[in-house]
Amino acid sequence: xxxxxxxxxxxxxxxxxxxxxxxxxxxxxxxxxxxxxxxxxxxxxxxxxxxxxxxxxxxxxxxxxxxxxxxxxxxxxxxxxxxxxxxxxxxxxxxxxxxxxxxxxxxxxxxxxxxxxxxxxxxxxxxxxxxxxxxxxxxxxxxxxxxxxxxxxxxxxxxxxxxxxxxxxxxxxxxxxxxxxxxxxxxxxxxxxxxxxxxxxxxxxxxxxxxxxxxxxxxxxxxxxxxxxxxxxxxxxxxxxxxxxxxxxxxxxxxxxxxxxxxxxxxxxxxxxxxxxxxxxxxxxxxxxxxxxxxxxxxxxxxxxxxxxxxxxxxxxxxxxxxxxxxxxxxxxxxxxxxxxxxxxxxxxxxxxxxxxxxxxxxxxxxxxxxxxxxxxxxxxxxxxxxxxxxxxxxxxxxxxxxxxxxxxxxxxx
Amino acid sequence: xxxxxxxxxxxxxxxxxxxxxxxxxxxxxxxxxxxxxxxxxxxxxxxxxxxxxxxxxxxxxxxxxxxxxxxxxxxxxxxxxxxxxxxxxxx
Numbered sequence: 235x236x237x238x239x240x241x242x243x244x245x246x247x248x249x250x251x252x253x254x255x256x257x258x259x260x261x262x263x264x265x266x267x268x269x270x271x272x273x274x275x276x277x278x279x280x281x282x283x284x285x286x287x288x289x290x291x292x293x294x295x296x297x298x299x300x301x302x303x304x305x306x307x308x309x310x311x312x313x314x315x316x317x318x319x320x321x322x323x324x325x326x327x328x329x330x331x332x333x334x335x336x337x338x339x340x341x342x343x344x345x346x347x348x349x350x351x352x353x354x355x356x357x358x359x360x361x362x363x364x365x366x367x368x369x370x371x372x373x374x375x376x377x378x379x380x381x382x383x384x385x386x387x388x389x390x391x392x393x394x395x396x397x398x399x400x401x402x403x404x405x406x407x408x409x410x411x412x413x414x415x416x417x418x419x420x421x422x423x424x425x426x427x428x429x430x431x432x433x434x435x436x437x438x439x440x441x442x443x444x445x446x447x448x449x450x451x452x453x454x455x456x457x458x459x460x461x462x463x464x465x466x467x468x469x470x471x472x473x474x475x476x477x478x479x480x481x482x483x484x485x486x487x488x489x490x491x492x493x494x495x496x497x498x499x500x501x502x503x504x505x506x507x508x509x510x511x512x513x514x515x516x517x518x519x520x521x522x523x524x525x526x527x528x529x530x531x532x533x534x535x536x537x538x539x540x541x542x543x544x545x546x547x548x549x550x551x552x553x554x555x556x557x558x559x560x561x562x563x564x565x566x567x568x569x570x571x572x573x574x575x576x577x578x579x580x581x582x583x584x585x586x587x588x589x590x591x592x593x594x595x596x597x598x599x600x601x602x603x604x605x606x607x608x609x610x611x612x613x614x615x616x617x618x619x620x621x622x623x624x625x626x627x628x629x630x631x632x633x634x635x636x637x638x639x640x641x642x643x644x645x646x647x648x
Numbered sequence: 649x650x651x652x653x654x655x656x657x658x659x660x661x662x663x664x665x666x667x668x669x670x671x672x673x674x675x676x677x678x679x680x681x682x683x684x685x686x687x688x689x690x691x692x693x694x695x696x697x698x699x700x701x702x703x704x705x706x707x708x709x710x711x712x713x714x715x716x717x718x719x720x721x722x723x724x725x726x727x728x729x730x731x732x733x734x735x736x737x738x739x
Contacts, residue, residue: 245704256734256736256737257656257658257704257734257736258658259658259659259661259693260693261693261696261702261704262658262693262702262704262705262734262735262736263702263704263736264704264736365737365738413711415738416713416738417711419737419738420706420708420711420731420733422737422738423656423733423734423737423738424654424731424733426737427656427657427667433737435737435738435739436737436738439736439737470739471738471739472739473739520703522715523713523715523716525716535738535739537706537713537735538739539735539736539737539738539739540736540739542703
Protein backbone atom coordinates (compact mmCIF):
# COMPACT_ATOMS: atom_id res chain seq x y z
CA UNK A 235 0.00 0.00 0.00
CA UNK A 236 2.39 2.65 -1.22
CA UNK A 237 -0.16 5.41 -0.75
CA UNK A 238 -0.69 4.70 2.98
CA UNK A 239 1.92 6.28 5.19
CA UNK A 240 1.16 6.08 8.89
CA UNK A 241 -1.52 6.23 11.51
CA UNK A 242 -1.85 9.71 12.94
CA UNK A 243 -3.63 10.94 16.06
CA UNK A 244 -6.56 13.15 15.08
CA UNK A 245 -6.17 15.11 18.33
CA UNK A 246 -2.45 15.76 18.75
CA UNK A 247 -0.89 14.65 15.46
CA UNK A 248 1.36 11.97 16.98
CA UNK A 249 2.33 9.38 14.35
CA UNK A 250 2.35 5.59 14.61
CA UNK A 251 3.31 2.75 12.26
CA UNK A 252 0.50 0.84 10.54
CA UNK A 253 -0.69 -1.74 13.10
CA UNK A 254 -3.90 -2.94 14.78
CA UNK A 255 -3.97 -0.01 17.21
CA UNK A 256 -6.59 2.69 17.58
CA UNK A 257 -5.79 5.26 20.24
CA UNK A 258 -2.96 7.66 20.85
CA UNK A 259 -0.72 6.70 23.77
CA UNK A 260 -0.23 10.34 24.63
CA UNK A 261 -3.71 11.85 24.57
CA UNK A 262 -6.13 8.92 23.98
CA UNK A 263 -7.26 10.56 20.73
CA UNK A 264 -8.49 8.38 17.87
CA UNK A 265 -5.97 7.33 15.24
CA UNK A 266 -6.70 7.88 11.57
CA UNK A 267 -4.98 6.75 8.38
CA UNK A 268 -2.60 9.24 6.74
CA UNK A 269 -2.28 8.90 2.97
CA UNK A 270 0.34 10.05 0.52
CA UNK A 271 -2.02 12.33 -1.39
CA UNK A 272 0.52 13.05 -4.12
CA UNK A 273 0.92 9.33 -4.83
CA UNK A 274 -2.85 9.00 -4.95
CA UNK A 275 -3.19 11.93 -7.35
CA UNK A 276 -0.70 10.27 -9.66
CA UNK A 277 -2.50 6.91 -9.62
CA UNK A 278 -6.22 7.48 -9.46
CA UNK A 279 -8.47 8.94 -12.13
CA UNK A 280 -12.15 8.87 -12.99
CA UNK A 281 -11.23 6.39 -15.72
CA UNK A 282 -9.28 4.06 -13.42
CA UNK A 283 -12.27 3.98 -11.08
CA UNK A 284 -14.75 3.37 -13.90
CA UNK A 285 -12.62 0.41 -15.03
CA UNK A 286 -12.82 -1.18 -11.57
CA UNK A 287 -15.36 -3.69 -10.23
CA UNK A 288 -18.91 -2.62 -9.24
CA UNK A 289 -18.01 -2.65 -5.55
CA UNK A 290 -16.12 -0.56 -3.01
CA UNK A 291 -12.88 -1.96 -4.47
CA UNK A 292 -13.22 0.34 -7.49
CA UNK A 293 -11.88 2.97 -5.02
CA UNK A 294 -8.89 0.81 -4.01
CA UNK A 295 -6.48 3.70 -4.51
CA UNK A 296 -8.40 5.65 -1.88
CA UNK A 297 -8.64 2.81 0.66
CA UNK A 298 -6.04 1.80 3.29
CA UNK A 299 -5.75 -1.82 2.14
CA UNK A 300 -5.43 -3.83 -1.07
CA UNK A 301 -8.55 -5.71 -2.17
CA UNK A 302 -8.59 -9.23 -0.73
CA UNK A 303 -7.90 -12.19 -3.02
CA UNK A 304 -11.58 -13.05 -2.84
CA UNK A 305 -13.46 -9.83 -3.51
CA UNK A 306 -16.40 -11.63 -5.06
CA UNK A 307 -18.81 -10.66 -2.27
CA UNK A 308 -20.23 -7.55 -3.91
CA UNK A 309 -20.02 -4.90 -1.26
CA UNK A 310 -21.07 -1.37 -2.05
CA UNK A 311 -21.74 0.43 -5.35
CA UNK A 312 -25.37 0.48 -4.29
CA UNK A 313 -28.05 2.44 -6.17
CA UNK A 314 -28.44 6.20 -5.79
CA UNK A 315 -32.07 6.73 -6.69
CA UNK A 316 -33.89 9.95 -7.45
CA UNK A 317 -36.71 10.35 -4.93
CA UNK A 318 -39.17 12.79 -6.50
CA UNK A 319 -42.27 11.57 -4.68
CA UNK A 320 -40.53 11.82 -1.31
CA UNK A 321 -39.22 15.27 -2.25
CA UNK A 322 -42.70 16.39 -3.21
CA UNK A 323 -44.19 15.20 0.11
CA UNK A 324 -41.52 17.10 2.01
CA UNK A 325 -41.76 20.26 -0.07
CA UNK A 326 -38.23 19.82 -1.37
CA UNK A 327 -36.74 19.96 -4.87
CA UNK A 328 -34.04 17.43 -5.78
CA UNK A 329 -33.76 14.53 -3.33
CA UNK A 330 -31.77 11.33 -3.82
CA UNK A 331 -31.70 8.20 -1.69
CA UNK A 332 -28.48 6.22 -1.33
CA UNK A 333 -29.98 2.75 -0.92
CA UNK A 334 -27.45 0.86 1.16
CA UNK A 335 -29.96 -1.82 2.07
CA UNK A 336 -28.57 -3.50 -1.08
CA UNK A 337 -25.42 -4.91 0.48
CA UNK A 338 -24.64 -8.59 1.20
CA UNK A 339 -26.03 -8.39 4.76
CA UNK A 340 -28.33 -5.47 3.96
CA UNK A 341 -26.58 -2.59 5.66
CA UNK A 342 -23.68 -0.18 5.08
CA UNK A 343 -21.67 -2.13 7.65
CA UNK A 344 -20.60 -4.54 4.91
CA UNK A 345 -18.44 -1.71 3.55
CA UNK A 346 -16.51 -1.07 6.74
CA UNK A 347 -16.20 -4.77 7.50
CA UNK A 348 -14.83 -5.52 4.04
CA UNK A 349 -12.01 -3.05 4.71
CA UNK A 350 -11.48 -4.27 8.29
CA UNK A 351 -11.40 -7.91 7.19
CA UNK A 352 -8.90 -7.26 4.39
CA UNK A 353 -6.68 -5.46 6.89
CA UNK A 354 -7.12 -8.24 9.48
CA UNK A 355 -5.96 -10.81 6.92
CA UNK A 356 -2.98 -8.60 6.10
CA UNK A 357 -2.09 -8.50 9.82
CA UNK A 358 -2.43 -12.31 10.02
CA UNK A 359 -5.38 -12.10 12.40
CA UNK A 360 -7.39 -15.34 12.76
CA UNK A 361 -10.41 -14.18 14.77
CA UNK A 362 -12.71 -11.33 13.81
CA UNK A 363 -14.81 -9.66 16.50
CA UNK A 364 -16.95 -6.59 17.13
CA UNK A 365 -19.18 -4.73 19.56
CA UNK A 366 -22.41 -4.22 17.70
CA UNK A 367 -25.94 -2.86 17.77
CA UNK A 368 -26.85 -5.48 15.16
CA UNK A 369 -25.90 -4.47 11.65
CA UNK A 370 -22.19 -4.77 12.30
CA UNK A 371 -22.81 -8.16 13.92
CA UNK A 372 -24.45 -9.39 10.71
CA UNK A 373 -21.62 -8.08 8.56
CA UNK A 374 -18.79 -9.42 10.73
CA UNK A 375 -20.37 -12.86 11.09
CA UNK A 376 -20.96 -13.22 7.36
CA UNK A 377 -17.56 -11.88 6.29
CA UNK A 378 -15.75 -14.10 8.81
CA UNK A 379 -17.69 -17.14 7.60
CA UNK A 380 -16.78 -16.44 4.02
CA UNK A 381 -13.10 -15.91 4.87
CA UNK A 382 -13.00 -19.00 7.09
CA UNK A 383 -12.24 -17.04 10.26
CA UNK A 384 -13.67 -17.56 13.73
CA UNK A 385 -15.88 -14.71 14.90
CA UNK A 386 -17.02 -13.36 18.26
CA UNK A 387 -19.83 -10.87 18.12
CA UNK A 388 -20.86 -8.94 21.25
CA UNK A 389 -24.35 -7.43 21.32
CA UNK A 390 -26.75 -5.95 23.88
CA UNK A 391 -29.00 -8.81 25.06
CA UNK A 392 -32.20 -6.89 24.19
CA UNK A 393 -31.42 -6.65 20.47
CA UNK A 394 -34.13 -7.42 17.89
CA UNK A 395 -34.58 -11.17 17.30
CA UNK A 396 -34.01 -10.72 13.56
CA UNK A 397 -30.58 -9.21 14.11
CA UNK A 398 -29.55 -12.00 16.47
CA UNK A 399 -30.81 -14.76 14.17
CA UNK A 400 -29.16 -13.20 11.13
CA UNK A 401 -25.85 -13.20 12.99
CA UNK A 402 -26.03 -16.66 14.56
CA UNK A 403 -26.87 -18.26 11.21
CA UNK A 404 -23.31 -17.61 9.99
CA UNK A 405 -21.83 -19.68 12.82
CA UNK A 406 -20.61 -16.71 14.83
CA UNK A 407 -20.11 -16.92 18.58
CA UNK A 408 -22.86 -14.51 19.60
CA UNK A 409 -22.23 -13.02 23.03
CA UNK A 410 -25.36 -11.31 24.36
CA UNK A 411 -24.30 -8.92 27.10
CA UNK A 412 -26.69 -7.96 29.85
CA UNK A 413 -26.40 -4.21 29.32
CA UNK A 414 -26.72 -1.51 26.67
CA UNK A 415 -24.37 -0.94 23.73
CA UNK A 416 -22.07 1.30 25.75
CA UNK A 417 -21.64 -1.51 28.29
CA UNK A 418 -20.87 -3.91 25.44
CA UNK A 419 -18.38 -1.47 24.00
CA UNK A 420 -16.55 -0.95 27.28
CA UNK A 421 -16.33 -4.71 27.83
CA UNK A 422 -14.99 -5.21 24.32
CA UNK A 423 -12.37 -2.49 24.72
CA UNK A 424 -11.07 -4.48 27.68
CA UNK A 425 -11.27 -7.85 25.94
CA UNK A 426 -9.55 -6.40 22.85
CA UNK A 427 -6.56 -5.56 25.05
CA UNK A 428 -6.27 -9.18 26.15
CA UNK A 429 -6.87 -11.09 22.90
CA UNK A 430 -4.95 -11.12 19.66
CA UNK A 431 -8.23 -10.68 17.76
CA UNK A 432 -9.23 -8.12 15.21
CA UNK A 433 -12.12 -6.13 16.62
CA UNK A 434 -13.59 -4.40 13.57
CA UNK A 435 -14.60 -1.28 15.47
CA UNK A 436 -11.88 -1.24 18.12
CA UNK A 437 -8.32 -2.11 17.17
CA UNK A 438 -9.15 -2.17 13.44
CA UNK A 439 -11.22 1.00 13.72
CA UNK A 440 -8.83 3.37 11.92
CA UNK A 441 -9.08 1.15 8.81
CA UNK A 442 -12.70 0.05 9.27
CA UNK A 443 -13.91 3.64 9.46
CA UNK A 444 -12.28 4.44 6.11
CA UNK A 445 -14.78 2.07 4.47
CA UNK A 446 -17.56 4.55 5.17
CA UNK A 447 -15.91 7.07 2.85
CA UNK A 448 -16.97 4.91 -0.09
CA UNK A 449 -20.51 6.20 0.48
CA UNK A 450 -19.28 9.68 -0.42
CA UNK A 451 -17.16 8.39 -3.32
CA UNK A 452 -20.10 6.53 -4.85
CA UNK A 453 -22.51 9.39 -4.32
CA UNK A 454 -20.24 11.74 -6.20
CA UNK A 455 -19.44 9.30 -9.01
CA UNK A 456 -23.13 8.48 -9.43
CA UNK A 457 -23.93 12.20 -9.66
CA UNK A 458 -21.47 12.47 -12.55
CA UNK A 459 -18.57 13.58 -10.35
CA UNK A 460 -20.52 16.36 -8.77
CA UNK A 461 -21.43 16.64 -5.09
CA UNK A 462 -24.72 17.14 -3.28
CA UNK A 463 -25.48 20.48 -1.65
CA UNK A 464 -26.70 18.79 1.51
CA UNK A 465 -26.59 15.27 2.95
CA UNK A 466 -28.54 13.79 5.86
CA UNK A 467 -26.76 11.02 7.73
CA UNK A 468 -27.83 8.93 10.75
CA UNK A 469 -25.64 9.40 13.81
CA UNK A 470 -24.79 6.58 16.21
CA UNK A 471 -21.07 6.79 17.02
CA UNK A 472 -20.75 9.72 14.58
CA UNK A 473 -18.15 7.90 12.51
CA UNK A 474 -20.30 7.52 9.38
CA UNK A 475 -21.18 11.21 9.24
CA UNK A 476 -17.58 12.25 9.87
CA UNK A 477 -16.26 9.94 7.16
CA UNK A 478 -18.84 10.91 4.56
CA UNK A 479 -17.74 14.50 4.95
CA UNK A 480 -14.07 13.50 4.78
CA UNK A 481 -14.79 11.37 1.72
CA UNK A 482 -16.09 14.33 -0.29
CA UNK A 483 -13.05 16.37 0.74
CA UNK A 484 -10.69 13.52 -0.22
CA UNK A 485 -12.12 13.42 -3.74
CA UNK A 486 -11.03 16.99 -4.22
CA UNK A 487 -7.61 16.42 -2.60
CA UNK A 488 -6.76 13.61 -5.02
CA UNK A 489 -7.97 15.57 -8.03
CA UNK A 490 -11.23 13.75 -8.80
CA UNK A 491 -13.37 16.84 -8.27
CA UNK A 492 -12.81 20.10 -10.10
CA UNK A 493 -14.07 22.29 -7.29
CA UNK A 494 -13.68 22.15 -3.54
CA UNK A 495 -16.92 20.57 -2.31
CA UNK A 496 -19.20 22.64 -0.10
CA UNK A 497 -21.45 19.83 1.07
CA UNK A 498 -23.60 20.75 4.06
CA UNK A 499 -23.76 17.87 6.52
CA UNK A 500 -26.80 17.25 8.69
CA UNK A 501 -27.22 14.52 11.29
CA UNK A 502 -30.17 12.39 12.37
CA UNK A 503 -30.71 11.01 15.86
CA UNK A 504 -33.57 9.46 17.80
CA UNK A 505 -34.85 11.60 20.65
CA UNK A 506 -34.36 8.63 22.98
CA UNK A 507 -30.63 8.68 22.25
CA UNK A 508 -29.57 12.12 21.10
CA UNK A 509 -26.35 13.15 22.84
CA UNK A 510 -24.92 14.80 19.70
CA UNK A 511 -28.19 16.54 18.75
CA UNK A 512 -28.47 17.87 22.30
CA UNK A 513 -24.93 19.27 22.29
CA UNK A 514 -25.66 20.86 18.91
CA UNK A 515 -28.94 22.41 20.08
CA UNK A 516 -27.30 23.72 23.26
CA UNK A 517 -24.28 25.02 21.34
CA UNK A 518 -22.23 23.05 23.89
CA UNK A 519 -18.57 22.11 23.72
CA UNK A 520 -19.07 18.94 25.76
CA UNK A 521 -21.15 15.93 24.72
CA UNK A 522 -22.80 14.36 27.74
CA UNK A 523 -23.48 10.62 27.46
CA UNK A 524 -27.04 9.34 27.81
CA UNK A 525 -28.79 6.04 28.59
CA UNK A 526 -30.54 5.13 25.34
CA UNK A 527 -34.28 4.45 25.18
CA UNK A 528 -35.43 4.25 21.55
CA UNK A 529 -36.75 1.76 19.01
CA UNK A 530 -33.83 2.77 16.78
CA UNK A 531 -31.50 0.26 18.40
CA UNK A 532 -28.93 0.42 15.64
CA UNK A 533 -28.37 4.08 16.60
CA UNK A 534 -28.57 3.51 20.38
CA UNK A 535 -25.07 4.60 21.32
CA UNK A 536 -25.24 6.88 24.36
CA UNK A 537 -21.51 7.58 24.45
CA UNK A 538 -20.59 8.29 20.82
CA UNK A 539 -16.91 7.75 20.07
CA UNK A 540 -16.86 10.17 17.15
CA UNK A 541 -19.43 12.55 18.55
CA UNK A 542 -17.04 15.49 18.71
CA UNK A 543 -15.91 15.09 15.12
CA UNK A 544 -19.51 14.73 13.95
CA UNK A 545 -20.46 17.88 15.84
CA UNK A 546 -17.56 19.75 14.24
CA UNK A 547 -18.55 18.54 10.77
CA UNK A 548 -22.15 19.72 11.17
CA UNK A 549 -21.16 23.08 12.66
CA UNK A 550 -18.46 23.79 10.10
CA UNK A 551 -20.76 23.04 7.16
CA UNK A 552 -23.79 24.88 8.63
CA UNK A 553 -25.95 21.77 8.79
CA UNK A 554 -28.30 20.75 11.56
CA UNK A 555 -29.02 17.73 13.74
CA UNK A 556 -32.58 16.61 14.39
CA UNK A 557 -33.77 14.39 17.25
CA UNK A 558 -37.00 12.61 16.33
CA UNK A 559 -39.52 10.63 18.36
CA UNK A 560 -40.24 6.92 18.01
CA UNK A 561 -43.59 7.76 16.35
CA UNK A 562 -41.83 9.97 13.82
CA UNK A 563 -39.34 7.14 13.18
CA UNK A 564 -42.11 4.68 12.30
CA UNK A 565 -43.81 7.32 10.13
CA UNK A 566 -40.44 7.93 8.44
CA UNK A 567 -40.06 4.24 7.60
CA UNK A 568 -43.59 4.20 6.14
CA UNK A 569 -43.11 7.43 4.20
CA UNK A 570 -39.97 6.18 2.45
CA UNK A 571 -41.56 2.82 1.65
CA UNK A 572 -44.81 4.38 0.41
CA UNK A 573 -43.20 7.05 -1.75
CA UNK A 574 -40.07 5.34 -3.06
CA UNK A 575 -40.51 1.59 -2.63
CA UNK A 576 -37.51 1.37 -0.30
CA UNK A 577 -37.97 -0.39 3.03
CA UNK A 578 -35.42 0.87 5.51
CA UNK A 579 -34.84 -0.12 9.11
CA UNK A 580 -35.41 2.12 12.12
CA UNK A 581 -32.23 4.10 11.42
CA UNK A 582 -33.69 4.95 8.01
CA UNK A 583 -36.87 6.04 9.75
CA UNK A 584 -34.76 8.36 11.90
CA UNK A 585 -33.06 9.76 8.82
CA UNK A 586 -36.25 10.33 6.82
CA UNK A 587 -37.99 11.88 9.84
CA UNK A 588 -34.97 14.10 10.43
CA UNK A 589 -35.00 15.25 6.82
CA UNK A 590 -38.68 16.11 7.23
CA UNK A 591 -37.95 18.04 10.42
CA UNK A 592 -34.95 19.86 8.96
CA UNK A 593 -36.96 20.77 5.85
CA UNK A 594 -39.76 22.19 8.00
CA UNK A 595 -37.21 24.22 9.95
CA UNK A 596 -35.68 25.55 6.74
CA UNK A 597 -32.29 23.99 7.45
CA UNK A 598 -32.63 21.80 4.36
CA UNK A 599 -33.87 24.04 1.54
CA UNK A 600 -35.93 23.33 -1.60
CA UNK A 601 -33.18 24.74 -3.82
CA UNK A 602 -30.65 22.19 -2.57
CA UNK A 603 -29.67 18.87 -4.09
CA UNK A 604 -30.12 16.56 -1.11
CA UNK A 605 -28.83 13.03 -0.53
CA UNK A 606 -30.37 10.87 2.16
CA UNK A 607 -28.40 7.87 3.44
CA UNK A 608 -30.56 4.78 4.01
CA UNK A 609 -28.14 2.48 5.76
CA UNK A 610 -30.06 -0.70 6.63
CA UNK A 611 -32.97 -2.88 5.51
CA UNK A 612 -36.41 -2.80 7.12
CA UNK A 613 -36.69 -6.59 7.44
CA UNK A 614 -34.10 -6.34 10.22
CA UNK A 615 -36.48 -4.31 12.40
CA UNK A 616 -39.86 -5.62 11.32
CA UNK A 617 -41.25 -5.32 14.86
CA UNK A 618 -41.03 -1.54 14.60
CA UNK A 619 -43.77 -1.44 11.97
CA UNK A 620 -46.06 -4.08 13.49
CA UNK A 621 -49.56 -2.82 14.35
CA UNK A 622 -52.00 -0.72 12.31
CA UNK A 623 -51.16 -0.68 8.62
CA UNK A 624 -48.95 -3.78 8.72
CA UNK A 625 -51.66 -6.40 8.06
CA UNK A 626 -53.89 -7.12 5.05
CA UNK A 627 -56.11 -4.32 3.76
CA UNK A 628 -59.05 -6.76 3.87
CA UNK A 629 -59.66 -10.44 4.60
CA UNK A 630 -62.28 -11.87 2.25
CA UNK A 631 -63.98 -15.11 1.20
CA UNK A 632 -62.60 -16.60 -2.06
CA UNK A 633 -65.36 -15.13 -4.21
CA UNK A 634 -65.54 -12.28 -6.74
CA UNK A 635 -68.46 -10.84 -4.81
CA UNK A 636 -66.47 -10.67 -1.59
CA UNK A 637 -63.71 -8.84 -3.44
CA UNK A 638 -66.21 -6.44 -4.98
CA UNK A 639 -67.76 -5.75 -1.59
CA UNK A 640 -64.41 -5.11 0.04
CA UNK A 641 -63.05 -2.94 -2.79
CA UNK A 642 -66.05 -1.23 -4.42
CA UNK A 643 -63.81 1.36 -6.02
CA UNK A 644 -62.49 -1.38 -8.33
CA UNK A 645 -65.89 -2.14 -9.78
CA UNK A 646 -67.01 -0.65 -13.15
CA UNK A 647 -70.06 1.57 -13.28
CA UNK A 648 -70.12 2.67 -9.70
CA UNK B 649 -9.74 3.28 50.90
CA UNK B 650 -7.80 0.78 48.85
CA UNK B 651 -8.80 1.07 45.21
CA UNK B 652 -7.89 -1.07 42.19
CA UNK B 653 -7.28 0.99 39.07
CA UNK B 654 -7.48 -0.89 35.77
CA UNK B 655 -4.89 0.47 33.34
CA UNK B 656 -5.52 0.38 29.57
CA UNK B 657 -2.80 -1.04 27.31
CA UNK B 658 -1.92 2.47 26.12
CA UNK B 659 -0.70 3.40 29.62
CA UNK B 660 0.82 0.15 30.82
CA UNK B 661 4.30 1.26 29.83
CA UNK B 662 4.00 3.69 32.77
CA UNK B 663 3.54 0.88 35.31
CA UNK B 664 5.82 -1.97 34.23
CA UNK B 665 3.14 -3.47 32.01
CA UNK B 666 0.73 -4.08 34.88
CA UNK B 667 -2.98 -4.12 33.97
CA UNK B 668 -4.04 -3.13 37.47
CA UNK B 669 -2.55 -0.80 40.07
CA UNK B 670 -3.61 -0.44 43.70
CA UNK B 671 -3.84 3.04 45.21
CA UNK B 672 -5.22 4.71 48.34
CA UNK B 673 -8.00 7.21 47.56
CA UNK B 674 -11.42 8.44 48.68
CA UNK B 675 -12.64 9.70 45.32
CA UNK B 676 -12.11 9.02 41.61
CA UNK B 677 -10.11 12.23 41.24
CA UNK B 678 -7.86 11.23 44.14
CA UNK B 679 -7.35 7.77 42.68
CA UNK B 680 -6.18 9.24 39.36
CA UNK B 681 -3.84 11.68 41.09
CA UNK B 682 -2.50 8.83 43.22
CA UNK B 683 -1.33 7.13 40.01
CA UNK B 684 1.39 9.78 39.88
CA UNK B 685 2.92 7.96 42.84
CA UNK B 686 3.56 5.08 40.43
CA UNK B 687 4.70 7.30 37.56
CA UNK B 688 4.42 11.08 37.42
CA UNK B 689 3.63 10.87 33.70
CA UNK B 690 0.10 9.57 34.39
CA UNK B 691 -1.41 13.04 34.88
CA UNK B 692 0.05 14.32 31.63
CA UNK B 693 -1.64 11.51 29.76
CA UNK B 694 -5.01 11.77 31.49
CA UNK B 695 -5.43 15.56 31.78
CA UNK B 696 -5.11 18.30 29.17
CA UNK B 697 -3.23 21.61 29.57
CA UNK B 698 -6.23 23.22 31.25
CA UNK B 699 -6.44 20.52 33.91
CA UNK B 700 -9.55 18.83 32.53
CA UNK B 701 -9.76 15.13 31.89
CA UNK B 702 -8.95 14.59 28.20
CA UNK B 703 -12.11 14.26 26.12
CA UNK B 704 -11.26 10.79 24.79
CA UNK B 705 -10.66 9.32 28.25
CA UNK B 706 -13.58 7.57 29.93
CA UNK B 707 -13.49 6.62 33.60
CA UNK B 708 -15.70 3.97 35.15
CA UNK B 709 -16.38 2.95 38.74
CA UNK B 710 -17.35 -0.68 38.50
CA UNK B 711 -19.55 -0.75 35.38
CA UNK B 712 -20.73 2.88 35.55
CA UNK B 713 -19.33 5.85 33.65
CA UNK B 714 -18.45 8.57 36.19
CA UNK B 715 -20.39 11.10 34.09
CA UNK B 716 -23.54 9.33 35.31
CA UNK B 717 -22.19 9.54 38.88
CA UNK B 718 -20.50 12.52 40.47
CA UNK B 719 -17.65 12.84 37.98
CA UNK B 720 -14.18 13.07 39.48
CA UNK B 721 -15.82 13.78 42.86
CA UNK B 722 -17.48 10.36 42.87
CA UNK B 723 -16.76 8.81 46.26
CA UNK B 724 -15.20 5.39 46.45
CA UNK B 725 -15.66 2.49 48.81
CA UNK B 726 -12.87 0.21 49.93
CA UNK B 727 -12.06 -2.44 47.31
CA UNK B 728 -13.86 -0.75 44.39
CA UNK B 729 -12.41 -0.85 40.90
CA UNK B 730 -11.82 2.24 38.78
CA UNK B 731 -11.27 1.59 35.06
CA UNK B 732 -9.61 3.92 32.56
CA UNK B 733 -11.00 3.14 29.10
CA UNK B 734 -10.26 4.84 25.77
CA UNK B 735 -13.42 6.48 24.43
CA UNK B 736 -12.83 5.92 20.75
CA UNK B 737 -13.99 2.34 20.34
CA UNK B 738 -17.26 1.22 18.87
CA UNK B 739 -19.88 2.39 16.43
